[in-house]
Amino acid sequence: MNAKVTNVTSMTMSEEEERKARLRQYMLTMAIRTACFLLMIVVRGPLLWVLALGAIFLPMIAVALANHVRARRQRGVESPDAGAIILRSAKETE
Numbered sequence: 147m148n149a150k151v152t153n154v155t156s157m158t159m160s161e162e163e164e165r166k167a168r169l170r171q172y173m174l175t176m177a178i179r180t181a182c183f184l185l186m187i188v189v190r191g192p193l194l195w196v197l198a199l200g201a202i203f204l205p206m207i208a209v210a211l212a213n214h215v216r217a218r219r220q221r222g223v224e225s226p227d228a229g230a231i232i233l234r235s236a237k238e239t240e
Contacts, residue, residue: 168212175208 182201186194 172208172212175204175211179204179208 182197
């Protein structure tokens with residue numbers, strides 16, 4: 147029996163886990179953007195411009211980061227070493 151076994155630790159995230167991670171990261175970035183907008187109401191001076199830049203550019207950054215998650219985590223699946231032990235039942239060895 148020559149079955150190829152996949153090493154579980156090298157497998158990528160499931161599509162559902164990946165989608166949840168992207169959504170969580172995007173929501174966090176949008177929460178920071180909302181905070182920038184709200185702080186712009188009370189803050190004056192140079193910090194106002196920093197907050198304005200954050201409110202303007204965070205959507206682009208959020209989309210780029212959310213799309214980059216898949217490329218970063220996607221890698222080839224490795225198979226175990228050739229010396230891996232394969233357990234066989236007693237009937238197969240007879």
